[in-house]
Amino acid sequence: MKRSLRPLAATAIIFIIAYAASVVQFPGLLSTRVLGNFLTDNAFLGIAAVGMTFVIISGGIDLSVGAVIGFTGVLVAVLISWLGIHPLLAFVIALGVAALFGAAMGLTIHYLQVPSFIVTLAGMFLARGGASVITQDSVPINHEFYSTLTGLIIRLPGGGRLSFIGLLMVAVFLAGALLAHRTRFGSYVYALGGNAVSASLMGVPVARTTVQIYMLSSVLAALAGIVFSLYTSAGYPLAAVGVELDAISAVVIGGTLLTGGYGFVLGTFVGVMLLGLVQTYIIFDGTLSSWWTKIVIGVLLFLFIVLQRIIFAASAPGEKSPEKV
Amino acid sequence: MQDSDYVLEARGVTKIFGNHTALDAIDFGLRPGEVHALLGENGAGKSTLIKVLTGAYQPDAGGVFVDGALVTLDNPLHAQTHGIGTVYQEVNLLPNRSVAENLYLGHQPTRFGLVDHRKMEKAAKTLLERYGLAIDPSSDLGSHSVAVQQIVAIARAVELSGKVLILDEPTASLDRNEVERLFEVIADLKKSGLAIIFITHFLDQVFAISDRVTVLRNGRLVDTRQLDSVSRTDVVRLMLGKDIAFSGATDLEPERPTTDVLLDFKSYGRKRSVHPFDLTIHKGEVIGVAGLLGSGRTEMARLMFGADPADQGTITVAGKPTAIRNTTDAISRGFGFCPEDRKAEGIFGDLSVRENIIIALQGKLGWFRALNRDEQLEIAGKFGEAMDIRAASLDMPVKLLSGGNQQKVILSRWLATDPAFLILDEPTRGIDVGAHAEIVRTINRLRDDGMAMVVISSELDEVVAYSSRIVVMRDREMVAELRGKNINPGVIVQAIANSADEAQP
Structure with a gap:
């Protein structure tokens, strides 16, 4: 097996074992209802994590994701409820604003040579602050279009429901996987994460690719914000605080190397599902404090970082020392 | 033409x-x-x-x-x-990334806008076969x-x-x-x-x-x-350079009595870096190292100093077999090393002259015996004077000094640790004529004080002027050891160029 596939395989195996163990304890976990809710409840996180996967594969980080989700929720709610704009138009405006926001961050990162950590940290404060300036309160959305969208569900045998936003997340993951593994843009993202100097010498349009990566991340974060507003039927400036960190966790647990260059979009899907499983287990248990979720995520993250270190450090490539003849 | x-x-x-x-x-x-x-x-x-x-x-x-x-x-x-x-x-x-993608990145064959991996890997396989490589293009x-x-x-x-x-x-x-x-x-x-x-x-x-x-x-x-x-x-x-004199032989410094052996390297080497070599260094002896760039001169210096640890051979310091696994080992045994690339490996550009001088001594003393400011000033002042370092103040950043003065700062740094053995890699590169002469004078003075040194230099006239013996490196191998009278740059050039010649008389 390729080295880069090993963390992904490990995640998948851990997910299967954890799921099986949970099912043994709570047979109710093995139902289409739970599986359907898995998708619905984690839809916004999953969509944001797809964007984060691209950023991390390219060797960067995007801390503004959670704030962009919150900002988008508020923007959409205000446009619909206060200004009476049709939700579809509001979505287009929100995605457009996010694209410009991401492009600005990408341009700063590339042309000013500022670490992505700092630039997106600034972006996080800007977006979160901007949302709170628009309103401090939760803005409810009561629009028939919203009811239509949330009413779009596919009923599964066994009482499960596949919601629109759950399916949207799956679609984003599939499109993301196609983009990462089957397009030139995808190969440029990996190239940047592998070695930016080599990449530019090999003709990768570094500036354009960097800007596109952060645009993609912000647009997907905005889409996650829209999904979140569908999920909660409201926009709240302090929504989704810290979601960027959950997204980073899902990406790393899904087998993407934090230093860039290696990773899989579908691995992130497994990562998101694993995080969802932990939460669902704790709800099923009922006696555990929900903060145990954080502890389990912490342990998992640590485990995966150690695992990656072992896999990637143990077999440093090209290091053989033949004797001179 | x-x-x-x-x-x-x-x-x-x-x-x-x-x-x-x-x-x-x-x-x-x-x-x-x-x-x-x-x-x-x-x-x-x-x-x-x-x-x-x-x-x-x-x-x-x-x-x-x-x-x-x-x-x-x-x-x-x-x-x-x-x-x-x-x-x-x-x-x-x-x-x-895969071999195939490395061959075609930016030019990948596409179908309906998607990269056609199969076509790309097939093309890569055919291409690599022309170069006699039968590897999996998807690896x-x-x-x-x-x-x-x-x-x-x-x-x-x-x-x-x-x-x-x-x-x-x-x-x-x-x-x-x-x-x-x-x-x-x-x-x-x-x-x-x-x-x-x-x-x-x-x-x-x-x-x-x-x-x-x-x-x-x-x-x-x-x-x-x-x-x-x-x-x-x-x-x-x-x-x-064509101006190398092929006449007018100079005698090397007289050899020292063989009783005072300081260092003895026996088939000392490192794979992929330096072939095993034997070298005995006595107190008060300067070993000149000649060879073209890339001949393994610098690698040998780094090996001696433990910057790259040796993976074969033994080293005896003052009669006792020892191991030098890293630079800390080397410094504690009284070694010092002035590297070739002053800016990247020698100076701390933003630190002051004083801090640059005391840093190796402080490293040798360890964490718990910090030199206070007065001691630092005294040490730095002493060497600043002895080495004639021309700086407006001992507290100015060392990067503002000229190359020659920077080199003197690095030399002072090691002299402050009172070393028994000093390795100098291209000590006179890129410095002006005056400083050049001073460095050479310092080398001569230290040798007469009984310090053992290894000096690497591309300037053959200079090597001849201060060395007791000259070793010649070629292709990461020590190919000749020149000693005695009648050594001139011409002889060294001959030794560098010849494939199989042993030491000249």
């Missing part, structure tokens, strides 16, 4: 950085189907010339001609469209040896450019078998009519595959020669 013969030509190319002329009206022509070696010591202008030829730099005067027509090359990618491809010493590919590039990666890099460059291939020290990190493999590839490419510029420090390799050789020195063109009409000695002489 007809100009129309040249596929790539530089005419009167001049490149000036500030008030330093890196290239001075260089003429250089490359014919199709030839391997043209480009030689010169560090700072001779090789890499600047290559950067002009690949569009990384724009010439300040003169021009680059492709197939006889003047072209302006904006950047290496633009040069590629003119048929000029480059492979660098450090393989500039992506170890995290990670990083899982292959440097030699294979190097060939993949060549395949990519040839595929995307196809007229001129520039190889910038491609053999630096390869072993002998791998080099031969690479040479077969080069020979094949040459047969197919490609023009190849080959840059290396290994003379054997130049003679093995090159047709012509161009030698640069201090930014000037020394000569371009047909290789079958020159000898190895001629080439070395061209590289080091």
Whole structure:
């Protein structure tokens, strides 16, 4: 097996074992209802994590994701409820604003040579602050279009429901996987994460690719914000605080190397599902404090970082020392 | 020489950085189907010339001609469209991606906008077979040896450019078998009519595959020669300067009594870096190390100092067998090392002169015996005076000092630790004449005080002036030890150039 596939395989195996163990304890976990809710409840996180996967594969980080989700929720709610704009138009405006926001961050990162950590940290404060300036309160959305969208569900045998936003997340993951593994843009993202100097010498349009990566991340974060507003039927400036960190966790647990260059979009899907499983287990248990979720995520993250270190450090490539003849 | 013969030509190319002329009206022509070696010591202008030829730099005067027509090359990618491809010493590919993707990145075959992996891997397989590589094109590039990666890099460059291939020290990190493999590839490419510029420090390799050789020195063109009409000695002489006196032998310093052995290296070496060597160093002795750049001089120095630990052989310090695994071991046994690249490995540019001087002593003392400011000032002041360091204040950042003064600061740093053995790698490079003379005087004084030293230098006159013995390095191997009378730079040049000659009388 390729080295880069090993963390992904490990995640998948851990997910299967954890799921099986949970099912043994709570047979109710093995139902289409739970599986359907898995998708619905984690839809916004999953969509944001797809964007984060691209950023991390390219060797960067995007801390503004959670704030962009919150900002988008508020923007959409205000446009619909206060200004009476049709939700579809509001979505287009929100995605457009996010694209410009991401492009600005990408341009700063590339042309000013500022670490992505700092630039997106600034972006996080800007977006979160901007949302709170628009309103401090939760803005409810009561629009028939919203009811239509949330009413779009596919009923599964066994009482499960596949919601629109759950399916949207799956679609984003599939499109993301196609983009990462089957397009030139995808190969440029990996190239940047592998070695930016080599990449530019090999003709990768570094500036354009960097800007596109952060645009993609912000647009997907905005889409996650829209999904979140569908999920909660409201926009709240302090929504989704810290979601960027959950997204980073899902990406790393899904087998993407934090230093860039290696990773899989579908691995992130497994990562998101694993995080969802932990939460669902704790709800099923009922006696555990929900903060145990954080502890389990912490342990998992640590485990995966150690695992990656072992896999990637143990077999440093090209290091053989033949004797001179 | 007809100009129309040249596929790539530089005419009167001049490149000036500030008030330093890196290239001075260089003429250089490359014919199709030839391997043209480009030689010169560090700072001779090789890499600047290559950067002009690949569009990384724009010439300040003169021009680059492709197939006889003047072209302006904006950047290496633009040069590629003119048929000029480059492979660098450090393989500039992506170890995290597949071999096929490394060959075709940016030019992947697509179908309906999606990369067609199957088609790409098939093309990669056919392409690599031409280079005698039967590897799986879908495997990670990083899982292959440097030699294979190097060939993949060549395949990519040839595929995307196809007229001129520039190889910038491609053999630096390869072993002998791998080099031969690479040479077969080069020979094949040459047969197919490609023009190849080959840059290396290994003379054997130049003679093995090159047709012509161009030698640069201090930014000037020394000569371009047909290789079958020159000898190895001629080439070395061209590289080091024609003004080397071949008469007027100088005697080396008298050897010291053999009772005071300080260091004894026995078959000391490191794989892929330096061949095992034997060397005995006595107190009060200066061992000069001569050899071309890349001959293993610096590697030997780093090995002695433990900067790269040895993986074979033994070392005896003052009669006691010891192990030097790292630089801390070396310093605690009284070693000191002034590296070749002062700016990158020697000075702490933003720290003051005082801090730069006391830092090795403080390192030797450890955490718990911090030198207070008065002690620091006293030590720094003492050496500042003894070494005649010209700085406005001991508290000014050392990066503001001239090269010569920086070198004196580094020397002071080690002298403050009271070393028994000092390794100096090119102590006089890039410093002015006055400081140069002072450094040489200091070396002589330290030797007379009984310190043992190893001094590496490209300036043969200088080596002869202070050494008790001279060892000659070639191809990472100690090939000769010169001692006694009648040593002059000519003899050393001979020893560097000859393949099998042992020490001269």
